[in-house]
Amino acid sequence: MTRILLTARWPQAVEAELVRRFEVAFNPDDHPFSREELKQALQNYEIVCPTVVDPLDREVLSVEPLRCRLLANFGVGVNHIDLETARKRGITVTNTPGVLTDCTADLAMTLLLMTARRAGEGERQVRSGRWRGWRPTHLLGTKVTGKTLGIVGMGRIGRAVARRARHGFGMRILYVHPRPLAPEDLAGLDAQACDSLEAMLPQCDFVSLHCPGGAKNYHLLDRARLSRMKPGSFLVNTARGDVVDTDALIAALDHGPLRGAGLDVYENEPNIDPRLLAREDVVLLPHLGSATRETREAMGRRVLANLEAFLAGREPPDRVV
Numbered sequence: 124m125t126r127i128l129l130t131a132r133w134p135q136a137v138e139a140e141l142v143r144r145f146e147v148a149f150n151p152d153d154h155p156f157s158r159e160e161l162k163q164a165l166q167n168y169e170i171v172c173p174t175v176v177d178p179l180d181r182e183v184l185s186v187e188p189l190r191c192r193l194l195a196n197f198g199v200g201v202n203h204i205d206l207e208t209a210r211k212r213g214i215t216v217t218n219t220p221g222v223l224t225d226c227t228a229d230l231a232m233t234l235l236l237m238t239a240r241r242a243g244e245g246e247r248q249v250r251s252g253r254w255r256g257w258r259p260t261h262l263l264g265t266k267v268t269g270k271t272l273g274i275v276g277m278g279r280i281g282r283a284v285a286r287r288a289r290h291g292f293g294m295r296i297l298y299v300h301p302r303p304l305a306p307e308d309l310a311g312l313d314a315q316a317c318d319s320l321e322a323m324l325p326q327c328d329f330v331s332l333h334c335p336g337g338a339k340n341y342h343l344l345d346r347a348r349l350s351r352m353k354p355g356s357f358l359v360n361t362a363r364g365d366v367v368d369t370d371a372l373i374a375a376l377d378h379g380p381l382r383g384a385g386l387d388v389y390e391n392e393p394n395i396d397p398r399l400l401a402r403e404d405v406v407l408l409p410h411l412g413s414a415t416r417e418t419r420e421a422m423g424r425r426v427l428a429n430l431e432a433f434l435a436g437r438e439p440p441d442r443v444v
């Protein structure tokens with residue numbers, strides 16, 4: 124009997140590896156699972172490998188009878204899984220930390236540079252035939268080198284962004300983080316901890332979000348906090364859409380203090396607020412943070428390591444609950 128189900132297609136190399144070692148069921152047309160399909164998956168498979176798009180909330184996880192014993196998530200963020208209900212129902216949850224850190228940090232820097240240098244606007248001009256040639260006042264952006272970057276969540280990805288910004292662009296690094304960090308985590312960054320977002324935001328030319336999503340950080344960047352950002356500054360979000368209040372973000376772009384925003388994640392993905400789609404001062408990417416072949420294969424191998432350990436009765440290396 125098939126024991127493992129993937130809710131989405133993985134890169135061919137890791138699907139092949141999985142098939143060599145286990146009995147696996149796939150989602151051949153790669154459609155997003157409905158809540159009903161997720162419930163059926165939990166009823167029919169001992170191991171389900173979901174992704175960020177699968178809403179494994181309390182209602183879905185409360186399905187009866189329950190066969191699933193392991194949710195081996197393909198991705199690091201687990202805000203789409205109700206961890207408390209999973210724990211109560213005896214379901215182990217694992218994720219794929221670390222292997223996507225560099226590529227997600229690269230994408231945050233991509234968004235930071237694109238928004239500051241108006242790269243999306245420029246590309247749209249060129250493609251639409253509206254570019255009239257070089258002129259001294261054309262599409263003037265904002266210099267990045269030497270500016271101040273505020274990082275919200277100095278975890279794996281936050282620190283990787285800080286390294287890129289500090290060493291590549293000579294930026295001054297400020298951060299907010301729930302606990303003091305070990306000196307080795309901050310080595311070479313010359314980074315300064317701030318006591319609160321309220322203290323950090325007014326000082327930053329750029330703010331990049333790297334905390335988890337979910338209830339605790341819901342609308343962490345709300346109207347009051349966004350209004351405290353420095354005039355002419357930029358917000359980059361590769362964390363989760365619901366960390367930022369979209370209405371407040373649009374107000375901060377319309378009336379200040381924000382000059383632009385670079386977004387990889389959204390409230391209600393993949394349905395992007397039409398007011399964002401209509402703007403020139405935002406760069407909008409389709410949740411591409413970890414989207415390189417190397418990283419997606421590494422994520423698949425990390426899931427494999429977790430389910431191998433689980434099936435062998437060992438502690439999975441990336442257990443969340």
Ligand SMILES: NC(=O)C1=CN([C@@H]2O[C@H](COP(=O)(O)OP(=O)(O)OC[C@H]3O[C@@H](n4cnc5c(N)ncnc54)[C@H](O)[C@@H]3O)[C@@H](O)[C@H]2O)C=CC1
Pocket residue numbers: 199200201220221223224227275276277278279280281299300301333334335336340343361362363387388410411412413414
């Ligand atoms: N756009 C994309 O494709 C991707 C997005 N992500 C997102 O990035 C997040 C971070 O990933 P990692 O760095 O690997 O996780 P991590 O756990 O290493 O770092 C997150 C840090 O944020 C801190 N934190 C939590 N709440 C905070 C708050 N209110 N203020 C400041 N710090 C806070 C935590 O203590 C933790 O140390 C994931 O949870 C996921 O949502 C991750 C990978 C790809």
Ligand SMILES: O=CC(=O)O
Pocket residue numbers: 175197198199200201223412413
């Ligand atoms: O958003 C992606 C993840 O791995 O988390």
